[in-house]
Amino acid sequence: MKYNVKIILELLRVKQWxxxxxxxxxxxxxxxxxxxxYFFKVTLGFFIxxxxxxxxxxxxxxxxxxxxxxxxxxxxxxxxxGLIDTLPAIFIALLLLISSLTGAFFLSINFxxxxxxxxxxxxxxxxxxxxxxxxxVFVIATGFVLRAISGTFILNVTISPWLIICTLLLALFxxxxxxxxxxxxLKDASKHRKILEEYSIxxxxxxxxxxxxxxxxxxxxxxxxxxxxxxxxxLMLTIPFVLYGIFRYLYLIHKxxxxxxxxxxxxxxxxxxxxxxxxxLTTIAIIYFIK
Numbered sequence: 001m002k003y004n005v006k007i008i009l010e011l012l013r014v015k016q017w018x019x020x021x022x023x024x025x026x027x028x029x030x031x032x033x034x035x036x037x038y039f040f041k042v043t044l045g046f047f048i049x050x051x052x053x054x055x056x057x058x059x060x061x062x063x064x065x066x067x068x069x070x071x072x073x074x075x076x077x078x079x080x081x082g083l084i085d086t087l088p089a090i091f092i093a094l095l096l097l098i099s100s101l102t103g104a105f106f107l108s109i110n111f112x113x114x115x116x117x118x119x120x121x122x123x124x125x126x127x128x129x130x131x132x133x134x135x136x137v138f139v140i141a142t143g144f145v146l147r148a149i150s151g152t153f154i155l156n157v158t159i160s161p162w163l164i165i166c167t168l169l170l171a172l173f174x175x176x177x178x179x180x181x182x183x184x185x186l187k188d189a190s191k192h193r194k195i196l197e198e199y200s201i202x203x204x205x206x207x208x209x210x211x212x213x214x215x216x217x218x219x220x221x222x223x224x225x226x227x228x229x230x231x232x233x234x235l236m237l238t239i240p241f242v243l244y245g246i247f248r249y250l251y252l253i254h255k256x257x258x259x260x261x262x263x264x265x266x267x268x269x270x271x272x273x274x275x276x277x278x279x280x281l282t283t284i285a286i287i288y289f290i291k
Contacts, residue, residue, distance in 0.1 A: 026151030
């Protein structure tokens with residue numbers, strides 16, 4: 001069977017690599033963005049983490065193959081649809097994993113340890129943790145936090161507690177939105193994902209309200225009290241972009257019935273894309289050029 005590039009890219013879920021852009025957070029907020037060597041190292045780390053995450057996605061697809069064939073959306077994935085066989089998929093996953101772990105070894109030993117933890121956590125999630133209510137969304141959120149921490153390991157800089165808490169809260173918001181989308185969209189949702197029996201839309205809405213408010217408060221406090229904020233007092237001007245981004249995402253969830261794939265929203269929703277770009281430009285301008 002011949003496989004074209006499109007099938008391979010779909011198998012790797014390249015669209016989900018947008019999550020790994022969190023690695024650049026440490027680069028931006030530690031005033032290292034314009035150092036070519038640091039930028040190169042973090043970019044290399046981005047691809048290493050992306051290859052690792054793709055190998056994990058393939059493992060997950062192989063494990064859930066039977067269930068994915070019955071899912072209205074996942075049945076279109078290369079493995080579930082039969083576009084690629086299991087054996088070649090395993091070979092690709094191993095190739096990605098070996099190359100990424102080798103690259104991490106030479107880039108940063110702490111980064112390598114983090115990738116091992118990420119892999120083990122995701123294997124446990126696939127096998128057991130995704131069946132544990134509330135804990136399942138925390139595991140998903142932890143994956144985002146690990147991405148953000150990766151950048152600090154690669155640059156060998158101190159991990160900011162603000163980076164961890166803001167990333168965790170935002171990731172919990174996205175994970176809860178994903179659960180809500182699944183519960184609201186899938187017929188007999190529990191047949192596709194058994195854990196959905198433990199959730200309800202009102203419960204998820206309450207959880208999202210708590211996380212949304214906490215995210216705004218945490219980020220606002222960051223812009224006033226963090227070390228970066230002490231150097232750039234205008235960082236509070238980025239708060240409206242965060243508010244708009246959260247409000248826009250809530251709008252897409254409740255009015256457009258989206259939220260199942262955050263990476264697609266980031267790639268396709270123009271207002272969200274513009275807001276993120278304006279946030280990044282404003283943040284960079286404040287940190288690097290306005291004192």
